[in-house]
Amino acid sequence: MSSAVIALLLFVGSARAEDGHSLWMRYVPVEPVLAATYRAQLSDIVAPDATPTQRAARAELERGLAGLLGKSPRMHADASRYSVILGTPRSSNVIAALHGEIDALGQDGYVLKRVQHDGRSVLVVAGQRDIGVLYGVFHLLRLLQTGAALDRLDVHESPPVPLRVLDHWDNLDGHVERGYAGRSLWDWQSLPEWKDPRYTDYARANASLGINGTVLNNVNASAWSLAPAYIEKTAALAEVFRPYGIRVFLSARFSAPIELGGLKTADPLDPAVQRWWRDRVADIYARIPDFGGFLVKANSEGQPGPQDYGRSHADGANLLADALAPHGGVVMWRAFVYAHDVPADRATQAYTEFAGLDGAFHPNVIVQVKNGPIDFQPREPFHPLFGAMPRTPLMLEFQLTKEYLGFATHLVYLGPLFEEVLRADTRRHGAGPTVAETLAGIAGVANIGSDRTWTGSHFDQANWYAFGRLAWNPQASARDIAADWAAMTFSPDPAVVQPIVGMMMGSREAAVNYMTPLGLHHLMARGHHYGPGPWVDGGPRADWTSVYYHRADRDGIGFDRTASGSNAVAQYSPDVAATYADVAKVPEPLLLWFHHVPWDHRMPSGRTLWDELVSRYSLGVRQVKAMQATWATLAPPPANADAPASATEPAPVTEPALATERSPVERGSAPLTGSIDPQRHAQVAAYLQIQLREAQWWRDASIAYFQSISGRPLPPGEPAPPHPLAYYEALQFPSAPGDGR
Structure with missing residues (x-):
């Protein structure tokens, strides 16, 4: 056999071609010495199988160990000799001895712990309920996938946020609004008879993150979602999800009594x-x-609601809450609203409509608030409703599908964005609480579809993953989560993990730079939001245009939200408002969000605002080039190479200022292969090329437009856009993904 063939076989064994369908649950073999250690520690497993969730936990552990260790463990419902016990205090005397610490963790919590029993060390995976045990199994498998030691394991996990939900914007015809990963995952035509195996894999993926709810249909809801035929279909999905601790929710159309019930009104006070x-x-x-x-979207973007009858949001939410309360259900009432009349500042409307209703909602109503006051922008300040409604349960809504962040083709890891919002200090009562500490729930607008990768690209899986991990533990580190994801998705080899984490942690800031630097926002093209459109003006509503938000003129740029402008700062606590209102104190990334600033304003860098703005656009392009260079170092060796090549030193990637401590996965041990399988490497490389082309487009079109307003020359060394402004303004995209049919 030739050396080239041997090298190829070695390479195929160490870097398999994959399509991304397995997500972070690939369960590929670990390094042989580590596998031998794990096999000795996990040889005999006692796992009850009396309930569907117990069977799910047992099956997942068996699946994971068989893949990771190359050998299925010995599984027992009961045994006299064992190295691992799964269960609850009711299922095992060994676990019953830990009931105090298990009970303290609540219904979803779990313990992974080594205990001494009959003179030997036993690993316990235990929870108060079966679902906690399943969560613990996924945590254990994550430790194995990332090469962690099990010798002195002592993990206690409990989620502080009780409701952790994915919101699907899926329509009954299979179209996904703002979806960039194919058609809807739900095949309503074949339900309830056919339950696609992907539904189970979806449930497994969510359970691996502790996600415990899913809203199946679009917030722009069809009343037919509540019709008996579709409830039968929803029941079939609920049956698949139930063993994995996932409850199904539906978006309800407020006017359904008219459309389905034949009533003449949907007035919430009508008997x-x-x-x-x-x-x-x-x-x-x-x-x-x-x-x-x-989940309800009412009196927003043309949706029906209680205000159609002169009633308040509380009246509408309480109507549904009273119907659900006897059964233990909740209403998630969205605070994303804006009136038919364009307000002076769209950012203020949700607070104006909801803050005064604090305490008026029934106990099983949760007000669902977007992370920022506009609409999932690349960067926004935290929403002023957080901390402003202490008598009302609040739910934070993030968007995983990147409507304003390059869709599925731009590599933008949202972990830093999530972390930034969750840790924001509302300072309503002195120091704190943080946004995370005000929450009764966290929702993520799903980026999941029928695409083989689930999310439209390999790296967009990381945003689903990071959302789930941070919903479970809002204090977790986005960097550590990225390291875990990279290790499980690509390779635990530090030569792979470290450069990938560097790319991920710098990617959101890169997108902000080439799209909306220094606090600019909503500069995307009209309707489909694909590509730059800072010139967008006119149309049915001023607040659907870009010029409404950037307010650039000959003198300066930015939206004045201080007392001299819309006074949106007054909706924040006095401490926060004082910071945002002072042009010298406001964080530079939010400068133009809160202030209209002269072009010649001197920035901390020493440059004028105009020069700084141009340089940020160019920096974003360079950051994408740096990601490309880093990814190139992870390319697989050619098939005729003598041996698999290890990675070279990655190119530097500009990152936001974060702690430099590396996670255990990043520190790691000796390199394994230092490369990615050819199939996934090629797709990511192609998408990075798309991202670079579009980042350059953003840079050139934006500079061309703002230069036409400012009248200032480009800073030295900055190349002029290759086309005149009219060229960029004339571009049309009638078939942009995620919008239309």
Whole structure:
């Protein structure tokens, strides 16, 4: 056999071609010495199998160990000799001895712990309920995938946020609004008879992160989602998800009593309307006894709602809450609203409509608030409602599908964005609370579809993953989460993990730079939001245009939200408002969000605002080039190479200022291969090329437009856009993904 063939076989064994379908649950073999250690520690496993969730936990552990260790463990429902015990205090006397520390962790919590029993060390995976055990199994498999030591394991996990939900913007016809990963995952036509195996894999992936709810349909809801035929279909999905601790929710159309019930009104104070909702909810629970409840978008973007009848948001939410309360359901009532009349500042409207209703909502209503006051922008300040409604449960809504961040083709890791919001200090009562400490729930607008990768690209899987990990533990590190994801998704080899984490941690800042630097926002093209459109003006609403937000003129740029402008700063606590309102104190990344600033304003860098703005656009392009260079170092060796090549030193990537401590995965041990399988490497490389082309487009089009407003020359060394402004303004994209049919 030739040396080239031997090298190829070695390479195929160490860097398999993959399509991304397995997500972070690939369970590929670990390094042989480590596998031998793990096999000795995990040889005999006692795992009950009396309930669907117990069987799911047992099957997942068996699947994971068989893949990671190359050998299936010996699984027992009961045994006299064992090295691992799964269960609850009710299923095992060994676990019962730990009931105090298990009970302290709540219904979703779990313990991974070595204990001494009959003179030997036993690994316990235990929870108060079966679902906690399943969560613990996934944590154990994560430790094995990332090469952690099990000798002195002592893990206690408990989520502080009880409701952790994915919101799918899927329509009944299979179209996904703002979806960039193919058609809807739910095949309503073949349900309830056919339950696609992908539904189980979806449930497994969510359970691996502790996600415990899913909203199946678009917030721009069709009333037919509540029709009996579709409830039967929803019940089939609930049956698949139930063993994995996932409750199904539905977006409810407020006018459903008219469209489905034949009533003349949907007035929340009308007795017939109240009766219709009670009856419909009772019918749902008869088919889905653990139904989670409703998500509602009302009186926003043309959706029907209680204000159509002169009623408040609280009146509308309480109508549904009363129908759901006897069954244990909740209403997630979205605070993303804006009036038919364009306000002086769109950013202020949600606070204006909701803050005064604090305490008016029934206990099973959760007000769902976007992370920022506009609409999932590359960077926004935290929403002023956080900390402003202490008597109302609040839910934070993130967007995983990157509507304003390059769709699926731009590598933008959202972990730093999530972390930035969750740790923001609302300072309503002195020091704190943080946004995370105000929450009863966290929702993520899903980026999942029928695409083989689930999310439209390999790196967009990381945003689903990071959302779940941070929903479970809002204090977790986005960097550590990125390291875990990279290790499980590509390779635990530090020569792979370290450069990938560097790319990920710098990617969001790169996108902000080439799209909306220094606090600019909503500069995307009209409607589909694909590409730059800082010139967008006119149309049915001023606040659907870019010029409404950047307000650039001959003198300067930015939206004045101080007392001399819209006074949006007054919606924050006095401490926060004082910082945001002072042009000398406001964080530079939010400067133009809160202030209209002269072009010649001197920035901390010493440059004028105009020069700084241009340099940020160019920096974003260079940061994408740096990601390309880093990714190139991870390319697989050619098939005729004598041996698999190890990675060279990665190119530097500009990152936001974060702690420099590396996670255990990043520190790691000796390199393994230092390369990525050819199939995934090629796709990511192609997408990075798309990102570079579009980042350059953003830079050139934006500079061309703002230079036409400012009248200032480009800074020395900055190349002029290759086309005149009219060229960029004339570009049309009638088939942009995620919008239209």
